[in-house]
Amino acid sequence: MRVPGVIFADEGLIRSMDDKVPEQVANVAKLPGIVKASYAMPDAHWGYGFPIGGVAAFDPDEGGIVSAGGVGFDISCGVRTLLTGLPLARVEAVKVALADTLFARIPAGVGSTGALRLSAEEMDAMLVGGARWAIEQGFGRPEDIERIEERGAMSGADPAQVSAAAKRRQRDEMGTLGSGNHYLEVQHITEVFDRATAESFGLVAGEVVVSIHCGSRGLGHQIGTEYLREMAISAPGEGIVLPDRELACAPIRSRLGARYLGAMRAGINCALANRQILTHLTRDVFREVLPAATLALLYDVSHNTCKVETHVVDGKPRQLFVHRKGATRAFGPGHSDMPRVFVATGQPVLIGGSMGTASYVLAGTRHGETAAFASACHGAGRSMSRHEATRHWHGRRVVDDLAARGILIRSVSSRGVAEEAPGAYKNVTEVVDVADRAGLARKVARLEPLVCIKG
């Protein structure tokens, strides 16, 4: 190991973590050019090379690498939250109609297709322009741009490095939610922990928000697949010894590294555009069902990325390539690289729960910048395999049980619902409490679901 491994957890979470987490944290610590430490967030679990919940920063001046596995297959998977500005009672009154209309309009699940077909030129423009492109096409409001990381468009994207197969895979998938743990939820704010910050974020106890969790769809998956292969084959020639093939990587300052960065940034823009289009579809549904909802964007965060950031290490500012695989960026108060509206509070850190369980809004802290390169957890993390979940639960029963608690689930797949049963996930509250206690981010508000559209 070139640097230490650091796992943020309490005793309970450490005990429930699989053995692969420390092994993978240690493997990442062996990669060239890693700086300071290899980190695992409190929701860490067995991933691909990097643990899910892994954070690692690399210095190009010290032979640092970029890793396709360290970003993951679902490039820029993330969460955005919209504020309705309405109290719970207003939404409860139309909840069933809202659930049914959202389910009818939001393409979700295997084989679903979006209404938008892009020409080759439009695809390339989307891959450069991200959410800004989507807004220019009419999918959103100009003020949304300020509420998205990278102001809606990741710079340095190079569509020429994205293969024809990846673009073909995206052809029918613009504005689709995907499947697995991706969702669109209508949630209500059940608890506020930090009133001043909540107020500044526009979060009021008893009011309703909408959160969207999804990523770069087929395009990102294909970029991940193709570059992982190329990096795995080329690494030995670069003199990189891989403790695990899945850690496949390339020097940042290499042709392959540069090509991957160009493609991966295009993947980030695809995810930002995708969430923007889904936002537009959501606003359309509310306009019909509940026109009083404002649906202003709180923030859009990504949790599978590699980004170039300046961090102070041993008193010196250094430009580093920070990989966050299942970890959320959490810039603290005063950071220059985030919207001005969050300068006093730190950025919103959006933590998705699982179907039927709570989600959280946290805020970045100054301490988090030194603790783990300004990173926090991203969700609950599974505690049970999909296979085991289908033996424990039946989809119909899960839907009925949640309905009895006032949570409406809409999904095309009964088995998919069983695999995503709330009991198959770790307790998100424990994960968030540890992130808060470790100072990675601080708790602002707790959200609980009313309606969940699942893939």
Place this chain on the structure above:
Amino acid sequence: MDSQHSCGELKVGWEHFAHGADIGVRGIGVTPDEAFEQAALAVTAVIVDPARVEAREMIEIRCRAPDLELLLADWLNALVLAMATRNMLYGRFEVKIDAFALTAKAWGETIDRERHQPAVEVKGATYTALSVRRRDDGAWVAQCVVDV
């Protein structure tokens, strides 16, 4: 979830194995070709019961890789790409491996969301728990974790 039958002394078939957030797929066969066919069935079974997929259309897939393990990942990823871009599910496979080159046929049909009730989309075959090996009993085992 699994499906196995006997072929002489050997158990041929596919199974899933647990991986934290995702699913491992494992094909077992008398030859590497058969293990690859069974691994593909295991991928389909992540999404849908393979018995529900009718063999209405056939596609051909060719891959070449530096070794058998990467060839397995390439084969499964070629199927994932075909499923995603053609909006298809595949339930029957015929694989021929010559050195590290694969030629295959896959039979299937267009996804019918009502009838197939697809559970989850496969994003890609990963190199986690990736191996192609001959067991002591002579059976070939081809496996990896798929990201869902």
